[in-house]
Structure formats: C-alpha cells, structure tokens
Amino acid sequence: MLRQETENTTKNLIKQLPKATAFVGVNCNIVHISDSFLQIFEVNNLLQSSDNILTLFANSNKRLEKNLKRAFAGNKTSIEKTKFYNSENKITWLEWEITTWFDEDSNIIGAIIQLENVTEKTKDEQRLKKLEKILQVKSEIAKIGSWDYNAITDELTWCDMTKKIHEVPLDYVPDTESAIKFYKCGSFRNKIIENFDKCIKEGLSWTEVSQIVTAKGNILWVKSTGRPHIEDNKFIGIIGSFQNITEDIITQQKTKENELLLRTLVENLPLNVYIKDLESRKTLVNKSECDFIGLPSHEIIGKNDFDLYPHNIADKNRKLDLKVIETQKPMLSFENRNVKKDGTVTHFLTSKIPLLNEDKKVTSIIGFSLDISNLKEKEQELKKLFQVTAFQNKKLLDFAYIISHNLRSHTANFSMLLGFLLKEKDETERENLIDMLISASDNLLETLDDLNNVVEINTNLNLEQKKININNAFSIIERKLKSLIKNKKAKIINNIPDSTEIKGIPEYVENILLNVLSNAVKFSKPNESNLIELSSEKKSHYTVITIKDTGLGIDLVKNKEKFFGMYKTFHHEHNSKGIGLFIAKNQIDAMKGMFEVNSKVNVGTSFKIYFNENN
C-alpha cells in the first residue's frame, strides 16, 4: 500500500516534470512519462503507460532502440538529435539524452530518456552556418578578408582570404609582430602601428589604404580596417577587414592619368573648345575660349551667348545650337563671324557636335572654333591685291597697245616716206617728201611727250597730296579759258561753297579740272548758249565735284570703251587731239579717285569727279 502510494507520488511527480522525461522499461515500454514529453509529440493522455516508446519516434526509432539497448546494458550513450514534424507539418528538432535507470539495489530496470526541444538552437546554428558560408563566398568574390585580434590571449587570427592576400599558406599562423611587418617599411607601417595602438588605448576605429609586400614579394595596395571588439563593456580585442584594392588603385590611377591627359589636351588646344547644355549655357571652356572672351572660366561657366555677345550674334548662335540639338547631326567646319560686345570682329571656322547619351538623346553640344581672322584678312588683302594687279595689268596692256600702235604708225610712215625718197628723182617731190619726214618726226616727238606724261603720272605715285580750295582752283582755270568761254558764249554758275576743299596733287587737280571744264565749254551746241553748272557734295569718303553742261553730249553706249582712251575724239573740233581726258583719267586713278559720266546727245553732259579724302 505504501509502496503503491510512493509509486503514485513518483508517477505524479514525473508527470509534472518541466523537462520532457520518460522512464522506460527494458522492453522499451513506457513506465513513467512527463506531460511535457507527450506535449512535444501531441499525444496527450491517450498513451498507455505500457505502450512502446519507439512508436513515438517514427523516423529515428532504430537509432533510439540501439541507444536504449546500450543504456540497458549499463553503457553510456551520447546525446543525439532527431527531428519531428507536428500536425502543422512544422519541424521540431529534438535532442535526447539517455541514462541507465537503476532501482534501489542498483539493478538495471530500464532507461531514462530526457528530451530537449532544440529547434531554435538548431535554427540558429543553421543560420550561423549559412552566414559563415555567405561570408566566405562574399570575401572570396570581393577579396575582402577578415582578421581578429584577441587582446586577452594576444592571438591574431586571419581568415583564408586574408591569408590568400598575404600569399601565405592556409596553415600559416600569424601574430601581431609578423602581421605588421607585411606593411611596407616607412609611412605605411608606421601608420598601421599608430592605428593599432590608438584602437587599443583609445578605442578608435580605422580605415587605412596602405601598401604591403606579400610573402611572395609582390607589392599590393590594401585597405585595412579595424575596430575595437567590446563585450560586456569590456575591450577584448580588435576585429577588422582586409581588402586587396590593387586593381582599383591601378584603375583609378589610369583613369586619373587619362583624365589629366584629356584635360591637358583640351585645355591647351590652340582652338576654342566649349561644351554647352541644352539651354546653350557653357558648362566647360578651355584656355583659348577664356582668353578669347577675356574672362576666367568660372565667370563664363553657366553663361549663355546672350550674356557674352550682342543680341543678333547670340541669336544666330542659339539658332545654330538648336539646329544641332534638333537634327542630332554635327555641323562641321563652317565659317562663322563673331562680334564681341566691344565690336571686335572675329572670323571662326566652327564645328558643333551633339553629345548623345545612351538613350540617343542630346545632352550637350561640343563646340570647336578656330580663329581664322588672320586668314580671312589675308584673303581680303589677296583679293584687293588681285584687283590692283588686274587693274594695273589692264592698264599696262592698254599702254602697250597705245605704244605699239602709235609708235608703229609713225615708224611705218618713216619707212614708207624713206622708201619713196630713195626712188624719187624729181627734186621738188624729194623736198616735199623731206618736209613730210620732218612733220612725221615732229608727230613722233609729240606722241613721245604725251606718252612720257602718262608714264610719269603712273610712276610718280608718291607725289605729295595737299589741301586744295576748289573754288580757288576754278578761278585760275576760268582765267586760263577766258577767251574760249567768251567765244563759245558759255555761262558758268558756281554753286560750290567757298570753303570746299579737296585733297590731291595740285598739278593733277588743275589739269583734271581744266580738261573737264574746257571740254564742257568746247563742245557746245552751235549757236546756242551753254549753261555750265558747278556743284559739290560729300559721298562717303569722297568729295564729288560735278561739272554739268548743256552742250553736245555724247553717246556713251557707243563710246564707253573709248571715252578715256588715248587719241580719241568724238566731235569735229580741230584743236582736240584726244589726249586730255586720257591724261586726266590717269591722274585721277593715281590719286585713287574716279570719274563718273552721264551724257545724252544734244542734251548735255554731267561729269562727276570723285576726290578721295582718305589719301
């Protein structure tokens, strides 16, 4: 009875044990079992105390049976793990510990199974394993190693990657002294020692880029970090990372070098280089462009052409930019005239190139401008020179023609007359021929004088130009032509202000005025009075003197080519031999002026003389 009571008490006691515990007999039958045990297997009280324990362990009953048998034999068993899926198919990890059950007399009567739910612990373990794996993979991919310094034991641990970076075998055992020696002697090593000390003494973390020499003698760039390892507010060591960044550093250096090369190139190109954004604001300018604008680059960046150039120029440039943005096509080597706000004109050979991003959208415009003002100037000079040469060439040709024609006609006459003279027997006729020879000789001399005059005008290009009062000049000429004016009954009306002055060679000016005025007087309509009007005006850099008559006039359409020709006359006037205007024309050319003639037969002639003020 007492025994029964004791047994019941025991049973009750075991039933309530917080740790899952089961007492099994040597036949694996359940003797006592705690509720907590049953709870794990979700069997509650349905289980009979005589039931076989192995039925609960569906998956691992064989292993359990083996272990139990060992316990029944009085042997020790190890802790083992098993898993169990509950009704919700959730995994539960269990650990069993089996000990031999003795009675009071130390006889083996069974075994005690104690279960522990290790689900959480297992999960943690698995997570840790996974993390370790990830870390390993990560460190291998990123080439980031880790290290750990235990301050208490003064032990240093390197992970495999750290060892690989140092090029030491995986069984290498580092210590602080040897680890520091890997750092390149000098500032790198000193710095790392300093960091290590500060971390121990002041708890400071570090990140440092240094160079190491590996066990195989290779020089590498590494990035090492370290931070204090604190547990329970106590410093217990340092943990850190170790990364090989040699490739990054080399790439960085290369990029820097390339950038420097490009920058130096762009900066020093003898071309104006700029980049503009879509609003035509400058985002980059090189030295040439800065020099051209006359501002330092930081004062140009962000400005558009409207800030820098007159409106019309800026507007033109903006339109070109927009065209490049819209068409996405570069405009290459076109001539572009630029005017600065101070009025300086520059001719550029410009190219505008759209800069496209990966989506083929224009993000900015690159511009190159080559200053070709000098070339342009030279081109203009060349054109001018060409004109002068062409003009002079024509003059020379004309002159050569005149010489060949006029001189030839005289010599032909000599030759002919001499031929006659040789054969002539008659004395009177011989005298006649000799008279004619003398006359031919006089004509030749006269022609030579005329030609000489023209040559002089064209060779004495540096005669001094003086200020000449035009009305003074006219009054002298009118005095010279007094009798002619009287004979022809010409009336001269002078509307030129007395103050009018022109610049020229006095001799030439007088001859020109004399010729033009005498022509106006001379070629009057028979028996009609001739009204001659003198006037003056300013036209750009010319003072224009107009001599207008109501005389015979001349058909200029017919006589255009001959008007200023040598020995050309247009009217039956005995004392005109066609040299006056030819000389006058050469003289006005020499003074860089010009003539302009309007004439109508039987109406009159208006003769304008342009005196150049700039010479």
Add this chain to the structure above:
Amino acid sequence: MKTINSICIIDDDTITVFGIRKLITTVAICNDIKTYRNGELALSELKKTIAEKNELPDIIFLDLNMPIMDGWEFLEEFISLPIEKTIKINIVTSSINKEDRDKSEVYMCRTHHNLSYNTKPLNIEEMKIMTSSI
C-alpha cells in the same frame, strides 16, 4: 596700166594718205580718189552717193584708228548699207594686234564685200594686190 574708176581713202593721217595716193599712181590710173579724215565723214558721203544713185567707189582704203568714228564703226554701218556691187575694202592699219586681225576675219564672213587686212608700211607689191581683181 590698169584703170580704176573711183577710190576712197578713209584715214586721219595725212602722211599715210599721201603714201597710199602715191602708191596707187605707181600701179594704176585713177582720176577719182577721195579722202576722208574719219569714218563719219566718209559714211555720210557714201550714203549721199547711194541716195543720189551715183557711182560708188571700187576700192576703199580704211584706217582703223580714227577720231569720231573709227574703222570698225564705219565697217559696221557700211556692210549694212544696200550696196549690190562688191567693193574691195582694204584695211590699212599700223596695228599688228592679233585681236584686230581676228576681228577683221569676222567682218569678212559677214559681208559680200571683198575685205582684206594690211599693215603699214605698205609697198608696191601689196598695192598691186589691193588694187587687183575688183
């Protein structure tokens, strides 16, 4: 000696005119040699001759470089005159310019008159040709 009815000399140079006249007398007989100082004077006279239906000259000696109306201007007007008979026109010039010679060839093609280009000084042989085959 050959007889020529009428000759016309258009030249402003008296010595040349004298020379032409003298050379003519050595190769032919002509009692009607008229001289004009420029093209305009000659043209108005010739026009008058046509209008009055008088005999036109058989030969014309024409200078190129003359005042008022030069030889080319004269030719331009003359070839457009209504003249049936073929007149021998001898250009007599001191110009040895190729342009002038080329220009004369253009006129040769444009007219039925017998046009020739001669440079001064003239000699008897040339004068014989200039007065032949009227």
